[in-house]
Amino acid sequence: MKIALAQLNYHVGNFESNIARIIEKINAAKELGADLVVFAELAICGYPPRDFLEFYDFINQCYKGIETIAEHCKGIAAIVGCPSVNNEEDGKELFNSAFFLNEGKIQQIINKSLLPNYDVFDEYRYFEPNKSFRIIRYKGLKIALTICEDLWTEQASIAQIFSEIIEKPSARIKKENLTHLKETVLKTETYHIGDYGHGEILNMYTVCPMDELLKYAPDLMINIAASPFNYKHAEERQRVLGGNTKKYNIPLFYVNNVGAQTELIFDGGSMVINAGGEMLDEMKYFEEDFVLYNVKKVHKQYVAERLSPRDFPFRKHHLPSKIERIHSALVLGIKDYFRKLGFTKAILGLSGGIDSAVTLVLAADALGSENVRVLLMPSEFSSAHSVDDAIALAKNLNVQHDIVSIADVYNSALKSLKPIFRDLPFNIAEENIQARTRAIFLMGVSNKFGLIVLNTSNKSETSVGYGTLYGDMCGGLSVLGDVYKTEVYELAEFINSHEEIIPVNSILKAPSAELRANQKDSDSLPDYGILDKILMLYIEQRKGPREIIEMGYNEQLVKRVLKMVNANEYKRYQTPPILRVSLKAFGMGRRMPIEGKYLS
Numbered sequence: 001m002k003i004a005l006a007q008l009n010y011h012v013g014n015f016e017s018n019i020a021r022i023i024e025k026i027n028a029a030k031e032l033g034a035d036l037v038v039f040a041e042l043a044i045c046g047y048p049p050r051d052f053l054e055f056y057d058f059i060n061q062c063y064k065g066i067e068t069i070a071e072h073c074k075g076i077a078a079i080v081g082c083p084s085v086n087n088e089e090d091g092k093e094l095f096n097s098a099f100f101l102n103e104g105k106i107q108q109i110i111n112k113s114l115l116p117n118y119d120v121f122d123e124y125r126y127f128e129p130n131k132s133f134r135i136i137r138y139k140g141l142k143i144a145l146t147i148c149e150d151l152w153t154e155q156a157s158i159a160q161i162f163s164e165i166i167e168k169p170s171a172r173i174k175k176e177n178l179t180h181l182k183e184t185v186l187k188t189e190t191y192h193i194g195d196y197g198h199g200e201i202l203n204m205y206t207v208c209p210m211d212e213l214l215k216y217a218p219d220l221m222i223n224i225a226a227s228p229f230n231y232k233h234a235e236e237r238q239r240v241l242g243g244n245t246k247k248y249n250i251p252l253f254y255v256n257n258v259g260a261q262t263e264l265i266f267d268g269g270s271m272v273i274n275a276g277g278e279m280l281d282e283m284k285y286f287e288e289d290f291v292l293y294n295v296k297k298v299h300k301q302y303v304a305e306r307l308s309p310r311d312f313p314f315r316k317h318h319l320p321s322k323i324e325r326i327h328s329a330l331v332l333g334i335k336d337y338f339r340k341l342g343f344t345k346a347i348l349g350l351s352g353g354i355d356s357a358v359t360l361v362l363a364a365d366a367l368g369s370e371n372v373r374v375l376l377m378p379s380e381f382s383s384a385h386s387v388d389d390a391i392a393l394a395k396n397l398n399v400q401h402d403i404v405s406i407a408d409v410y411n412s413a414l415k416s417l418k419p420i421f422r423d424l425p426f427n428i429a430e431e432n433i434q435a436r437t438r439a440i441f442l443m444g445v446s447n448k449f450g451l452i453v454l455n456t457s458n459k460s461e462t463s464v465g466y467g468t469l470y471g472d473m474c475g476g477l478s479v480l481g482d483v484y485k486t487e488v489y490e491l492a493e494f495i496n497s498h499e500e501i502i503p504v505n506s507i508l509k510a511p512s513a514e515l516r517a518n519q520k521d522s523d524s525l526p527d528y529g530i531l532d533k534i535l536m537l538y539i540e541q542r543k544g545p546r547e548i549i550e551m552g553y554n555e556q557l558v559k560r561v562l563k564m565v566n567a568n569e570y571k572r573y574q575t576p577p578i579l580r581v582s583l584k585a586f587g588m589g590r591r592m593p594i595e596g597k598y599l600s
Helices: 015-031 050-054 056-070 158-167 175-184 209-216 233-248 322-341 354-367 384-397 407-421 428-449 459-464 485-495 504-508 528-539 545-550 555-567
Strands: 002-007 036-038 077-085 094-102 105-111 136-138 141-147 153-157 190-194 203-205 220-224 252-255 258-261 264-267 271-274 278-282 289-298 301-306 346-349 372-376 400-403 452-455
Touching: 002 015, 002 252, 015 036, 015 056, 015 077, 015 289, 050 056, 056 077, 056 094, 056 105, 077 105, 077 220, 094 136, 094 141, 105 136, 105 141, 141 209, 209 233, 220 233, 233 252, 233 271, 233 278, 258 322, 264 322, 271 301, 278 289, 278 301, 322 354, 322 485, 346 354, 346 428, 354 372, 354 384, 354 485, 354 504, 372 384, 372 428, 384 400, 384 504, 407 428, 428 452, 459 485, 459 528, 459 555, 485 504, 485 528, 528 545, 528 555, 545 555
Parallel strands: 002 036, 036 077, 141 220, 220 252, 346 372, 346 452, 372 400
Antiparallel strands: 002 289, 077 094, 094 105, 136 141, 153 190, 190 203, 252 271, 258 264, 271 278, 289 301
8 A cells, every 4th residue: 555644834724725735735646646645633724723623613614624625535545634523412522533534535533532731732621532442444454543642652660650750850749749649540550651751741641542453453553743843852753653663563654744833833754664663764854745655565564665756756864953953943933923924024123142143044044035124223332343243144144224223212211201210320221211212113114114023032031031021022923032042152153054144253242232331141140051051950841949959050049040030920921922942932831820939
């Protein structure tokens, strides 16, 4: 049997486009002689549809789309992700489903069993978990069809799990709670753990879908997914899926989503793994891809092989480095945010510093230099070399730039506030007036010419509140809000790896907001090399203050940094959407109380 995998970039709620793309690939697969073509999780409506799922009309359009697609499945079958209605009286109204289409109609609907409800996922808000299991029989083969998390599980004994918990405090369960936990969790001998092993939350599922499907002796596995990107995810995906394929000794065809949907970025990397856990092929990262494979029986065991027709030549893909992945993800995130919202042009403030420089390069890559504009907005505190560096970068990228001094507006504001400020000393108030003046200029040009403002704040600054609300924190999209300052420098070096695009002075000079004379970030913040390590332990690894201090970090410094993080939660609630590239980004995946008090 010949199977085509279609790794496509879907648009949430854009049924016309999604359906047309799916039909296009069905027809292409048919021309290549494919028997089956496979699409990603919730392909019909895009992932994640979120509260669109609460609209009956939205679900009706999903069904109409599936019926339209089914009409094209004559002489070929397709697997398409789509929500389906739960006709039982109990439970949620919907399932997260995979539709098997053949002979012009819906032949089977397979529902997702394991619904992730952690970090950026909240599928249990909308969907009912599947509790019945069956396979698909097609072309003489028995197919075990699962959806994303259904195969993202690992089996471990109770003893192994509790041993891991004891040895790894980051597993987040204290020793004193183990006895109670043992008494209240499952009484079975094994757990099926989702998202365990790469620093996330421990999820214990009561069922393993493939264990249930194994009873039917399937010949091959197919998993359709919408698995969001983070810079560690590719290795974990290969490890978990490869481990499960080896465990069941059945070939796996895995199709992932690609593209971005606001904060979430999907990196593709669809793959085929032969029985025994050996990866046969991996599809492109951060790009659409479409590949045909053959399944044949060798010594009583089904194996897959890649076919290489002229239009789809074989390409060997390497696993990009962390910084390469972040770079590609951010470019894709910007590109899809603009394309899917119908925007074409961006604007940002270019200061001569590293953050705005990297943001500009990423934006120019994503949108084209002709679609990006920058404002240089010097004040009396701006250094001459900052302006020169900004001009040099704009010229290197052939980006339109304008120089607009904020001095007159800033001084006018101070004059108007003089009766209130009186002779009080210069402080953060005057600094923030400068930042907000720049925001007024950016938003003014944005409104006049139909440009979207890109925010340039990095994760280090956003974490500790080193930014001005309605000033440098404004914008339609935060490009670097999930990239620590030390990683911004790595991005700059990567960008300059072949030629100097970002002026070297922007990279080498001490970072400064330049809102007062001789200002340096180090006046207010610890060294970024230390700060970022503490922030990563607290935010990504979710270690408490005592744990971090016990690791050797200065107690006063840890408490100071963590207090800044917690105290500035209210600011982060008012930031633009942040492109997610880490294991724990600000936004939908990190939900903290604004007025909560964790540290004394």
